[in-house]
Amino acid sequence: MVQQMEQMYEGKAKIVYKTDDPNLLIQHFKDSATAFDGKKKGEIKEKGVANAAIAATLFGVLEAAGIKTHFHEMLNDRDMLIDNLKMIQLEAVARNIAAGSLAKRLGYEEGVVLKKPVVEFYYKRDDLGDPIITCQHVQELGLVNEDEFKTIRDLSFKVNDVLGRFFNERGLDLIDMKLEFGWDKDGQLVLGDEISPDTCRFWDTATGEKLDKDRFRRDLGGVEEAYVEVLRRVTA
Amino acid sequence: MVQQMEQMYEGKAKIVYKTDDPNLLIQHFKDSATAFDGKKKGEIKEKGVANAAIAATLFGVLEAAGIKTHFHEMLNDRDMLIDNLKMIQLEAVARNIAAGSLAKRLGYEEGVVLKKPVVEFYYKRDDLGDPIITCQHVQELGLVNEDEFKTIRDLSFKVNDVLGRFFNERGLDLIDMKLEFGWDKDGQLVLGDEISPDTCRFWDTATGEKLDKDRFRRDLGGVEEAYVEVLRRVTA
Numbered sequence: 001m002v003q004q005m006e007q008m009y010e011g012k013a014k015i016v017y018k019t020d021d022p023n024l025l026i027q028h029f030k031d032s033a034t035a036f037d038g039k040k041k042g043e044i045k046e047k048g049v050a051n052a053a054i055a056a057t058l059f060g061v062l063e064a065a066g067i068k069t070h071f072h073e074m075l076n077d078r079d080m081l082i083d084n085l086k087m088i089q090l091e092a093v094a095r096n097i098a099a100g101s102l103a104k105r106l107g108y109e110e111g112v113v114l115k116k117p118v119v120e121f122y123y124k125r126d127d128l129g130d131p132i133i134t135c136q137h138v139q140e141l142g143l144v145n146e147d148e149f150k151t152i153r154d155l156s157f158k159v160n161d162v163l164g165r166f167f168n169e170r171g172l173d174l175i176d177m178k179l180e181f182g183w184d185k186d187g188q189l190v191l192g193d194e195i196s197p198d199t200c201r202f203w204d205t206a207t208g209e210k211l212d213k214d215r216f217r218r219d220l221g222g223v224e225e226a227y228v229e230v231l232r233r234v235t236a
Numbered sequence: 237m238v239q240q241m242e243q244m245y246e247g248k249a250k251i252v253y254k255t256d257d258p259n260l261l262i263q264h265f266k267d268s269a270t271a272f273d274g275k276k277k278g279e280i281k282e283k284g285v286a287n288a289a290i291a292a293t294l295f296g297v298l299e300a301a302g303i304k305t306h307f308h309e310m311l312n313d314r315d316m317l318i319d320n321l322k323m324i325q326l327e328a329v330a331r332n333i334a335a336g337s338l339a340k341r342l343g344y345e346e347g348v349v350l351k352k353p354v355v356e357f358y359y360k361r362d363d364l365g366d367p368i369i370t371c372q373h374v375q376e377l378g379l380v381n382e383d384e385f386k387t388i389r390d391l392s393f394k395v396n397d398v399l400g401r402f403f404n405e406r407g408l409d410l411i412d413m414k415l416e417f418g419w420d421k422d423g424q425l426v427l428g429d430e431i432s433p434d435t436c437r438f439w440d441t442a443t444g445e446k447l448d449k450d451r452f453r454r455d456l457g458g459v460e461e462a463y464v465e466v467l468r469r470v471t472a
Contacts, residue, residue, distance in 0.1 A: 104364070104367075105359070105364065105367045105369065105373070106359070106364075106367075106369070106373060106376065106377060107361060107363070107364050114376055115375070115376055116376075118372045118373065118376060119372070120370065120372075123341070123342070125343060127343070128340075128341070128342075128343050131340075131341045131342075132368060132370075133341065133342070134356065134368075134370055136354045136355070136356075137341070137342060137354065139351070140342065140350055140351055140352075140354060141342060
């Protein structure tokens with residue numbers, strides 16, 4: 001049994017702790033939620049518990065499809081044992097249906113189905129507002145080289161494909177999804193962070209109802225219920 | 237001699253007229269200047285004359301290097317006879333040194349020399365604020381296909397290379413440059429629009445002095461003089 005050690009990092013929705021094994025960390029899921037670059041803040045009751053369980057299940061789905069993730073096991077209902085990855089300072093966003101910044105960028109109505117999935121990259125820099133960047137910017141910044149960039153992009157498409165089908169079978173449309181990757185101790189590319197209604201958009205296939213953090217962002221009500229509903233479908 | 241016909245389009249710095257030849261247009265260079273998506277407006281005395289002469293010279297330099305441009309001839313000191321291109325709704329921005337939005341996006345100080353030149357693409361949509369877009373967005377929008385995108389990118393690098401050397405020989409550093417392309421009547425990719433201190437950043441190699449529209453954007457004074465100085469060097 002690993003021992004939790006000092007806090008390494010506190011983010012908007014999670015706290016990461018070291019353990020007595022240098023290759024393992026504990027990721028603790030909080031109830032706090034932020035939106036609009038931290039301008040909006042709040043608590044979503046039991047969000048941490050729901051997101052931890054959703055993420056654990058989805059990491060399992062991905063592992064079963066041959067995609068390496070940082071997930072080891074749940075230690076309790078909020079603490080996830082994970083690989084200690086060297087994180088890449090990028091957010092990959094896979095998109096299937098226009099919403100959020102893509103809808104704004106391209107002048108699309110929310111809900112327009114994209115001709116084919118798109119993967120965008122954002123530079124993970126809160127102080128810069130996490131700007132969108134291209135492969136050339138990534139190389140200029142020295143974040144990863146061109147081949148690694150393409151590998152991350154291809155892997156993001158694969159995650160999107162596997163989970164898109166998984167959600168479809170559960171009556172959910174996967175609109176878009178943020179992914180973060182890192183390098184493990186063997187230099188392998190591994191999916192990290194979390195996959196949850198905080199980091200994805202899900203719409204009910206039948207009704208179009210939003211079942212994700214947009215309920216919080218836009219004050220739509222029924223926020224806790226949406227997270228619980230996603231958990232229910234994911235673990236069904 | 238072509239006859240000027242009705243106005244086809246009025247932009248921030250130019251007016252385009254039809255002619256009695258459907259394959260030819262007249263591009264008229266105005267003195268008006270705008271910045272910050274049109275929020276700042278002004279006149280720069282004799283800018284139209286300087287920019288027309290600068291652009292005409294640079295198109296000639298590019299043609300000599302085997303790059304097709306829309307330029308035919310100057311009809312007078314503000315009116316340029318050009319091909320009637322089917323314009324692509326993209327701005328390609330070639331960058332050599334960090335300035336403007338790239339400096340902001342990557343968190344770079346202005347003046348940082350990039351490891352290698354970068355070409356960015358912006359969706360030419362005033363109503364959306366001309367957002368930066370990727371190859372995948374371009375395909376989603378149906379603006380050009382992937383091969384055409386790569387051709388435009390490669391051609392932008394070539395224009396940047398040819399003109400960068402041309403300016404260096406004249407004591408100017410080419411910081412960045414906006415390019416627009418279109419298809420001619422034979423379906424060939426052709427460089428259009430203009431190349432001038434309105435659409436490029438130039439810094440004096442010796443002193444670092446800005447000799448471009450940033451003097452207008454930032455109220456640095458000596459705006460007219462900068463355009464005249466660039467014209468003097470380009471035609472020297």
